[in-house]
Amino acid sequence: MELILTSFGASHLPPRRVQNAGVFYRMPPVSMSDITRGFIPEYAVLLLCERVILDAESWSRLSKGKYDPDYGEVANAFKELYDEGFIKVEDFDSIIDENSNLLERMLEKDLKRLDEWVSPLKESVETWRDFIGSLSEYWREMRGGHLRIWTMPQGRDVDNSANYHHIAGCLHDAKNTGAHALNNFHLLEEAMKSATKRRRAEYRRVLRNTLTEYLAYVNANLILSQTLQAGFHDWYDFAPFYREKFLTVGKEKTEEQKRIDKVKQLFEISFPEFVYWDAKGLIKALKDKRIVELRTLVEKAARGEVTFDRDFANRVLQEVIGIEQRVSRLRSIISYVTLPIGFVPWIGTPAQKATEEIISHLAEAKAKKEFRWFYLISKFGRNRQCSN
Secondary structure, eight states, X not given: OEEEEXXXXXXXXXXXXXXXXXXXXXXXXXXXXXOSSSOOOOHHHHTTOSEEEEEHHHHHHHHTTOSOGGGHHHHHHXXXXXXXXXXXXXXXXXXXXXXXXXXXXXXXXXXXXXXXXXXXXXXXXXXXXHHHHHHHHHHHHHSSSOOOSSBOXXXXXXXXXXXXXXXXXXXXXXXTOSHHHHHHHHHHHHHHHOHHXXXXXXXXXXXXXXXXXXXXXXXXXXXXXXXXXXXXXOOGGGHHHHHHXXXXXXXXXXXXXXXXXXXXXXXXIIOGGGOBOOHXXXXXXXXXXXXXXXXXXXXXXXXXXXXXXXXXXXXXXXXXXXXXXXXXXXXXXXXXXXXXXXXXXXXXXXXXXXXXXXXXXXXXXXXXXXXXXXXXXXXXXXXXXXXX
């Protein structure tokens, strides 16, 4: 399938000034579950894609080095994917501009139901807070205790404090920093907690301004998906907004999102030892014929035919161990059966080895056929020990 990677901040609203753009602005989503080595792509999700659709502005920043240093692995991975033909670049801004009137009407309709978006907003902010908390731990351990990815308007580094994490949690960037922003975020938190306070103009104003940015961005991605006829992958803290949107048409999530959830579940719950990937391993896996079996398995899970849990992992592991034992016995038998060929003058030993190898290969391929997807993961995914 083709999959759009969203470009954070892309919407029909006036663009932000460059000096106020945060580190994530116009960048694709990264893994929110692995913060042990800086930002990395969502490799498991990329395994599902025959091709990724990337925003022209995002690609420009990644390919020309206009990104925060901790986006380095993301940039390198996408450059390699692009060189191999796995990335298609589209001008998101152009599509959004062509649909600006529709997007304005969508936003206007959404904001008439302001209170209905409070619950998704609360869930979203909590998800982002957890991510920022993990990120700050990474910075303390790996960067000497200073969170430097958000800056004050005057150019001074933002202190590693909970308040600024909350600001970032609200808008993914440094747009709302400083004393005025702290006050605004306090009003927003109170507005999310109290229906009574939401009736007051100052609280409602902050809530409306925040939701305007969130919903304009969400709506833009829905239009991009419809125009490009492809599903999309976004930051997970926006999932509550999409869920609320999709409920109006009788579903909780798109088919693409179901597959994304399942492939993440496969790696993170059933096979955590293979969660570490890199661009080279990813590209080799994407070119391997066994990728079809992995995608088919994920598709079955999305339809509810397979459940990725500990029992599933244990069953597969037992089957694979059994297969390896049978293959080992088969090799011994084949070696014994082909032994007479070795006595043929001149060509005996080479002929025996060649025959043994051909028969063993065919027997092994047949034995492993059902679990080709597992051998794909184990070959190209790095385990925890190898990643250290």
